[in-house]
Amino acid sequence: MESVEALVAHIQGLSGSADELAQLHGLLKQADGDALRAHSAGLLPFLSHLHPGAHSLGYLYLLDSFVSSSANLRAHAGGDLLVTVADFLTSCSADQIRMAPDKFLNVCRVLKNEVMQLNAPIRGIAPLRAAVRKIQTSSEQLTPLHAEYLMLCLLAKQYKAGLSVLEDDIFEVDQPKDLFLYCYYGAMIYIGLKKFRKALELLHNAVTAPMSSLNAITVEAYKKYVLVSLIQSGQVPSFPKYTSSTAQRNLKNHTQIYVDLSTCYGTGSYSDLETFIQSNAEAFQTDNNFGLVKQVLSSMYKRNIQRLTQTYLTLSLEDIASSVQLNTPKEAEMHVLRMIEDGEIHATINQKDGMVSFNEDPEQYKSSEMVEHIDSSIQSFHSLCPSIVSTNITEDLKYSYWIA
């Protein structure tokens, strides 16, 4: 039972090498609990004696016991506490904090709650991003912090900030629950950036992950999965073989109107789809999916126009308008123009005759950029091979893990 001052002295003294840290860790664990908690209110000034970078472990323990008490938080709401914590997160040493991961997560969570209470989620982004990088042992690992970080990015509408974390492929997951949240928030960020293919990948992982019982996150993820796949490819793929049987059996029951929406989309009639959406607008609104649903509706035009490119070489604007169920040739012209600009179709509009001629894809696959592209794809496959092989070896052969 040492006093706080003695503890601080230990921290300052023993934060050198790995052995000293181990010893320090033992001492801190002893002191943790009643000793620190009893004095938690008075811990703040001691923090100034410590350097967050060099004495990360000790700093962490003190900080953790301080913020664990909500009375302290209320007393110091806003202001310096946030700055202190943010500072610590950005400058702490990764090795030291990995010795006490739970406390670290706790501190980060407290930070997140504080910034949300203050309605300033953007203040939490930079510190949390640094925190995520520090607690990860490898860039392929998923931590609970990922989900929290992505949630803050979503709330602050800073989608690009979330991208840097999302770009790493995740292969190691400790808690399946983290994965679901990560996939869900990550997909929402990609949807915000209109990168539907990547969003679809994440949602696919969320829906097909092994699970023994259905959870709410998966249900919401499936709803978005249906909508995004309609926008991206015009149909919802059926469950692959490796989807868990719980998901296969129960998902559709909980998301019935989305399933109906996809069948309605399949008929290809814009007006039918519109009436369906109008009649179920409330349900979509409660799920916060109405924006996506409207995008699904506008993608219907695109799909119909794309189908026309397969059948016709040239087509008048009136015929386009009538077959796609638009009202005037002017609207048809606008749609086609937008699609040409987005690169979704290759065509030229002849305004004098009111005709559109559809061209073939000019890509000849002969340029050097294309060769580089193909080359880099092959390289990325090669980089995947070692991880596949190593996964095989480390599995205990008693259990059959491969259900792919």
Next chain:
Amino acid sequence: MDVDCEVSAAAAAAVTNGLGGGEQAAAAPVSADQLDVEAYAAQYSGRTRVARLLFIAERCGVEAIQLEALRMAHDEARAREDTVLYLDAVLKINSRLGPRYRHDQAWVDSVNRRAEQRKEKLETELNGYRTNLIKESIRMGYNDIGDFFYAHGHLSEAFKSYIRTRDYCTTSKHIVQMCMHVILVSIELGQFAHVTNYVSKAEQTPDTLDAVIVAKLRAAAGLANLETKKYKLAARKFLETGPELGSNYSEVIAPQDVAVYGALCALASFDRSELKSKVIDNINFRNFLELVPEVRELVNDFYASRYGSCLEHLEKLKPNLLLDIHLREHLGTLYNDIRHKAIIQYTLPFISVDLNTMASAFKSSVSMLEKELAALITENKIQARIDSHNKILYARHADQRNATFQRALQTGNEFERDIKAMLLRANLIKHDFNQKNWPGQRKMNL
């Protein structure tokens, strides 16, 4: 005022066309001026004659022909003492034909009474045979009862009786006889699955069968396939039917029918080489085709790419074919298929086709033709694209090299995505197992 004039003009036109005001049902009005009811009915015998006459009466729009058919049906039913069909005919006649054709309940009752007596007699005889356990007599007893029921229109009982003879059949001749009876009743009942079944049973008997019977079996099989919409198989069966059929199977099908059904199904489902080898060069089938020269012309036209005249012949035949009891439901599909085939064959040899010439060859308007072509292209039956501005159809051959590149890149992307997802899932499963095995330790794998 103008509207009234228009309406009355249309009505007048309809009347002069021979389209009576009688019920048209949901079918297109049929102008059956060319149908000679007596000659048509003469081709058939037995129950099917009456059934066909009733069918014609129901579907035909012309009052005169309707009454003619009903009168013949009535006479026939009365002569055969078939009360079920008789009542049906009388109902439809509805006292339009005079006093002789009114519902004669006395006659119906007397016939029923006689039928009851005969049935009891037959049943006692059968029971006697059963106690004696003489296989042959039991079989004949069941057969007689089956015949009796069939003659009086009780088809399902007839079916059951015929099926029962199966246990007592000793020679293959008996088996074949049983199969033929069952086939006959099943066709009337419309249960074509049984027909196919029993045809194959009959064909499997070890003894070689009489040529007439073989032909009958083929025709029955063809009919079953036609009704179950397997047009290609139906065509093959009809084309294999030997000319020995003649009018031996008139209680089911006439040789003209074999020709018509076979030719239409073949046109709708065979490709060119099959058409030539199996239909045009088929000597046996030629005998049938001689009976219906129009159909023979039709097939030759199609093969020689004279699509305009071919389609014209088809249109001319349509009203009479709509009155055929077996072909009616399938006529629309068959005609569509033949038309599509004609269009596809027309466009096949060319790089570019002017839609105007094509429209005149097929005797339809350019816009309708364009729509049909668009539908066929979407179904991937024609590899071409339409230049709607100049009204030309251009053949389009996919660029294999580009397509291969595209597919390769796409496959690569999907592969990468799937591998990553798989690794992730493997990891999840590993952790699940970890948690199950060591429940106490939930540590972070740092």
